[in-house]
Amino acid sequence: MNPTPVVELEGVRKVFDGGTVALDGVTLTVYEGEFFSLLGPSGCGKTTLLRILGGFEVPDAGTVRIAGVDVREVPPYRRPVNTVFQNYALFPHMTVFDNIAFGLRMRRRPPAEVRRKVGWAMELVQIEGLSARRPHELSGGQKQRVALARALVNEPRVLLLDEPLGALDLKLRKQLQIELMRLQMELGTTFVYVTHDQEEALVMSDRMAVMQNGRLEQVGLPEELYERPKTAFVARFLGRSNLIEAHAVAPDRAETPFGPLRVSGGLTPGRRYLLGIRPEKLRLAREPWNRANTVTARVKEIVYTGAENQYILEARGGELVAYTLNADISEPGYEEYDYGETVHVHLPPENLVVIDEPIGDEPRPPAP
Amino acid sequence: MPRLLKLHTYLVLAFLYLPIAVIVALSFNQSRFGVRWTGFTWQWYLRLFHHHRVAVYAENTLIVAVASTLIATVLGTLLALGLYRYSFRLKGAIRFLIYVPVVIPDIVMGVALLLFFAWVRVHTGWLRLSLTTIVLGHVTFQIAYVALVVRSRLAGLDPALEEAAQDLGAGSYATFRHVTLPLILPGVLAGALLAFTLSLDDFVITFFTAGPGSTTLPLYIFGSVKRGVTPEIHALSSILIAATTVGLVLGRALLRRR
Numbered sequence: 097m098n099p100t101p102v103v104e105l106e107g108v109r110k111v112f113d114g115g116t117v118a119l120d121g122v123t124l125t126v127y128e129g130e131f132f133s134l135l136g137p138s139g140c141g142k143t144t145l146l147r148i149l150g151g152f153e154v155p156d157a158g159t160v161r162i163a164g165v166d167v168r169e170v171p172p173y174r175r176p177v178n179t180v181f182q183n184y185a186l187f188p189h190m191t192v193f194d195n196i197a198f199g200l201r202m203r204r205r206p207p208a209e210v211r212r213k214v215g216w217a218m219e220l221v222q223i224e225g226l227s228a229r230r231p232h233e234l235s236g237g238q239k240q241r242v243a244l245a246r247a248l249v250n251e252p253r254v255l256l257l258d259e260p261l262g263a264l265d266l267k268l269r270k271q272l273q274i275e276l277m278r279l280q281m282e283l284g285t286t287f288v289y290v291t292h293d294q295e296e297a298l299v300m301s302d303r304m305a306v307m308q309n310g311r312l313e314q315v316g317l318p319e320e321l322y323e324r325p326k327t328a329f330v331a332r333f334l335g336r337s338n339l340i341e342a343h344a345v346a347p348d349r350a351e352t353p354f355g356p357l358r359v360s361g362g363l364t365p366g367r368r369y370l371l372g373i374r375p376e377k378l379r380l381a382r383e384p385w386n387r388a389n390t391v392t393a394r395v396k397e398i399v400y401t402g403a404e405n406q407y408i409l410e411a412r413g414g415e416l417v418a419y420t421l422n423a424d425i426s427e428p429g430y431e432e433y434d435y436g437e438t439v440h441v442h443l444p445p446e447n448l449v450v451i452d453e454p455i456g457d458e459p460r461p462p463a464p
Numbered sequence: 465m466p467r468l469l470k471l472h473t474y475l476v477l478a479f480l481y482l483p484i485a486v487i488v489a490l491s492f493n494q495s496r497f498g499v500r501w502t503g504f505t506w507q508w509y510l511r512l513f514h515h516h517r518v519a520v521y522a523e524n525t526l527i528v529a530v531a532s533t534l535i536a537t538v539l540g541t542l543l544a545l546g547l548y549r550y551s552f553r554l555k556g557a558i559r560f561l562i563y564v565p566v567v568i569p570d571i572v573m574g575v576a577l578l579l580f581f582a583w584v585r586v587h588t589g590w591l592r593l594s595l596t597t598i599v600l601g602h603v604t605f606q607i608a609y610v611a612l613v614v615r616s617r618l619a620g621l622d623p624a625l626e627e628a629a630q631d632l633g634a635g636s637y638a639t640f641r642h643v644t645l646p647l648i649l650p651g652v653l654a655g656a657l658l659a660f661t662l663s664l665d666d667f668v669i670t671f672f673t674a675g676p677g678s679t680t681l682p683l684y685i686f687g688s689v690k691r692g693v694t695p696e697i698h699a700l701s702s703i704l705i706a707a708t709t710v711g712l713v714l715g716r717a718l719l720r721r722r
Contacts, residue, residue: 173635181628185628246632250632
């Protein structure tokens with residue numbers, strides 16, 4: 097079965113008064129039933145993209161289709177989407193029930209249907225019994241649930257969520273993440289979820305996009321973006337990464353400040369690349385490895401995070417970051433090292449990601 | 465030092481409110497002349513209520529206050545909404561111009577209105593000095609007060625609320641009716657009460673824009689005082705003071721509502 101596109105963006109561009117380019121030619125397709133996240137630092141354009149889908153901003157160029165319809169001329173109140181706003185935006189002068197019923201009443205549904213559906217939505221987000229409360233009498237988590245119910249009760253084709261968990265504390269956030277995923281699976285509604293929290297995006301999404309400066313850096317499965325980042329920005333923004341400048345000398349070999357390194361292939365000799373490797377993929381040992389791709393280093397810093405030991409290692413070519421599991425077994429990979437100790441670091445060629453991106457201040461090629 | 469400050473505060477309060485207190489006290493004084501207290505009485509109030517011309521003046525005052533407040537509240541609220549929602553050329557100038565009726569001397573305003581009405585009358589035959597011209601005169605300064613009060617309420621309004629309404633299927637009218645208006649209503653009512661009390665006791669602008677047969681209570685008080693102050697006037701003044709105070713207190717209570 098082919099996935100059906102619900103949201104189709106083509107060459108969407110938005111420039112704000114004052115010349116800030118919020119979106120710089122964004123092309124993206126989101127499919128029916130997907131949990132899709134837009135991830136990026138503040139000011140990257142992710143919220144603008146969401147507002148364009150909601151109809152609160154009009155793109156300067158490009159086309160936006162929702163459920164196959166070009167929505168350029170369609171005002172927010174006629175779009176088959178609903179939004180969960182960043183600070184919930186619950187109507188303070190209405191009860192929880194009236195807040196949730198608002199959308200149905202605007203579409204003139206009969207009172208019996210309104211009651212039934214509001215009841216269904218309240219049960220869905222587990223806020224039965226709160227219907228007579230006012231928003232100011234609710235906790236942050238409860239407000240969040242009301243905002244969700246208020247949007248979902250209209251059965252939108254796409255639910256737009258703008259950092260919905262941003263204002264909540266960590267524990268509540270984790271709990272609501274799981275609930276949102278459950279809801280999304282249960283209802284099969286397409287979610288477009290904006291966040292600046294990389295872990296949230298990795299945990300929740302079916303697919304995700306990383307944005308920077310109004311462009312999509314990379315779109316794909318969470319594990320794709322994490323394991324095979326295409327740009328240095330993605331490698332740095334999603335978790336931590338060791339980025340090594342490299343000069344290709346053969347399709348599978350490059351000169352680096354750490355010495356010659358072997359990769360799985362794909363290099364053009366003579367060109368410069370960045371090689372990325374995740375801290376948890378570095379293999380540490382007290383004895384020399386007797387293999388290629390080995391660097392000798394000294395332990396400079398140790399950060400104990402509970403589940404992991406994080407080492408900052410100083411080698412001849414620069415610093416490397418390595419994480420090892422804190423599993424209390426003395427097998428290779430689980431050993432603990434001391435300050436100043438010499439370790440042998442192996443960088444497995446299959447874990448070295450080739451980032452084919454102009455290095456340094458070279459200008460980027462213009463957008464297609 | 466704090467003691468001195470406290471004393472100063474009491475002096476200022478006394479300076480502001482003692483004259484008013486004296487008037488109110490004298491309105492209950494039995495003595496017809498002078499300021500010596502001779503005993504408590506309601507008679508000046510009773511006499512006032514049987515004075516049929518005063519009833520006409522009171523009616524005029526109320527007609528002017530109600531009509532001008534209604535007009536100014538609608539126009540002032542629209543002005544505040546326009547300035548809140550849209551950006552356009554001269555917006556800064558208009559925002560500044562709102563303050564002009566507030567700070568300009570009433571007498572200048574009064575003379576200007578009088579000249580304007582005369583000019584219109586000469587050219588069109590409309591706008592004879594009457595209750596209508598008083599209403600128009602009052603509206604000119606009331607709009608500013610209403611707009612300022614409503615604007616301060618709008619400033620605290622989260623724009624996401626209107627977006628949420630639209631997102632849930634409400635068009636512009638439904639958004640205004642169900643979300644914007646209920647949320648700014650305390651500000652609108654407070655502005656209206658302020659406008660009402662300002663109209664109720666306005667003398668200067670009324671004086672210049674009133675015609676024959678359109679005497680209001682403040683005009684009547686001024687006219688009578690020229691012939692000597694009577695306890696009936698004290699009673700009338702006290703009623704006006706009470707009415708404006710109630711208006712202001714209600715307005716403040718409304719503005720404090722969340």
